[in-house]
Structures are given as structure tokens and as C-alpha cells.
Amino acid sequence: MLILSLIFAHLVADFYLQTDEMVIEKRKNIKKHILHHVIVNTIVFTGFELFDHKQFHLVIHIIFPLAFIVLSHYIIDFLKIKLLDTIKIHQEEGLKRLSFFILDQCLHLVTIILVGRLFLGTDIDGTVGIFLDGQKLSPINAVLFTIIIVILTTSVSGHMIRILLGSMPNQLLSFEGKYSFKNNRQEEHFINKSGITEEYHYTIFSKQDLSRGKLIGYIERLLVLVLTFYHAYPAIGFIVAAKSIARFKQMDDRDWAEYFLLGTLTSMFIGITLGIILREALT
Secondary structure (H helix, E strand, O other): OOOHHHHHHHHHHHHHHHHHHHHHOOOHEEEEEHHHHHHHHHHHHHHHHHHHHHOOOOOHHHHHHHHHHHHHHHHHHHHHHHHHHHHHHHOOOHHHHHHHHHHHHHHHHHHHHEEEEHHHOOHHHHHHHHHHHOOOOOHHHHHHHHHHHHHHHHHHHHHHHHHHHHHOHHHHEEEEEEEEEEEEEEEEEEEEEEEEEEEEEEEEEOOOOHHHHHHHHHHHHHHHHHHHOOHHHHHHHHHHHHHHHHHHHHOOOHHHHHHHHHHHHHHHHHHHHHHHHHHHHHH
16 A cells, blocks of 8 residues: 555645646756655655554654655756757657656656565555466555556656657647639730739648647546546547547648657557556456
8 A cells, every 4th residue: 555655645745736837947947846855755654654554653664765756856857968968869759758758657666565565564456466476455455556557547648748849939820721722924125915813721730739639648548547447448549530520631741640640549549558557456
């Protein structure tokens, strides 16, 4: 329960208490970000010790593990910022940036597991046994695990997809259409008075409502998660078909079509993978 609670606290601090502005200017906001982790982890440790342990020790069970998590989180984030500044990964190199993001989150997960093992005597083998030996989760652990999977399916995966796709302004716009204009002019110095025709092509775009797109992505991956959990794989095809029909006219633009396909396939992959993990843990 403790490990799951700490993972939940980490996700809340990283993806709900941290704004987009803080992510962009993380160097300036790193202390504020660390403060969020101090608050949520203090709540978790305090609640866990008050309700689960008969022998309560402030230093061993709260201060030491809290200091370990906060310090390790600061070191990981600081080193990541320095490394990214040194390598200078461009915004378009989505796969590299995504790799750093996944590595960063895995390191934070390792520190959480170490805290449970070193300071609180958490049985790591029992957690692994859920997947290897088919052990059942307790009701409260099942609820915590489900909430974590839902967060990974929505906010975390949404952030991963944005990193992978990178900044493609034209592809984030809704295609409206093309218009052609002809300008017939008579040149006086031509003896035959022949006309010159000039043709202009304009592509008109309207700004997409990004919040609406984010919500659609959340619902899409949650549906895939549920359908995977209940082995309803054929129904996932209807979701892809519905998205394709809604964007049918935009498929004429090859760049946009590739952007759409990459985002959809990544979203489906994440939803199916997390659905399988959830099913294996709960059934």
C-alpha cells in the first residue's frame, strides 16, 4: 500500500500540481516543484504511520524517507536539466526527449522503491508476485492501483504523446480548404493584347481547441483501457474508424496524416498496454 501511495503522490505532484509554465521554466521553478513533493509525501507518510503502524517513530518513518525522496528528486531533476542543456535536444527530436522523460520517471520510481525497502521494510517481492505468481491485491491496493493506471492513461500518456509529436504548428491546426484566385491582366506593350493569368493558392487554417483535443485523447485512451480489460479488442477498431472519419478531409495533407497516425498509434499502444497490466493485476 505504501509504495502505491507514494507513486500516486509522485504523479499528483508531477502532473497536477506542476503547471505547463513550470515545466517550460523548470530551472526557475524547481524549488517550488520540490515543495509540492514535500507536501504530498508528508501527507502520505504521516497518514500511513498514524493508521498502519502501532509503533510510530517520527524520525525513522517520516523524516528520513521524506528527506531521501525529496533530495533524490532534486538531484535527478537538476542533473536532467543540466544534461538537456548540454546535449541541446531540439524540440523536433521527440523520440530523444521522450526517452529522457521515461528515464526520469523510472529513476523516480526506483527511489520510491528504495525508500520502502530501506526505511519502511516494504516487501518488494510481494509486489512483483502480483504479476509473476498471480497474487491478489487487497481491495484498497486494487483501488490505488486502478487510480494510478487511470492517471497514466490520461495525464501521463498525454504528456508523453505531446513530447513524441513535438511542436508542429501547422499540424495542430484544423484544415479548412484551399482557394484559388485568378488575376487577368492586359499588358499594353503586347501587340496582340494577350492576357496574363496569375493563379494564387491559399490554404486557410483555423486554430484547434487544444483543451477539447486533450479531452478527446483522454476519453479515447480510457475507452481502449476498458475494452482491453474486458478482451473487447475488435471494438477498438471502431474508435480508430470514428477518428479517421472525423478527420477524413484533413488526410489529404500528408504531413498532417502522418502526424495523426503517429499520435493515434501511440495512444492505442499505451491504452492497450496499460489495459493488459490492469487486467493482470486485478484478475
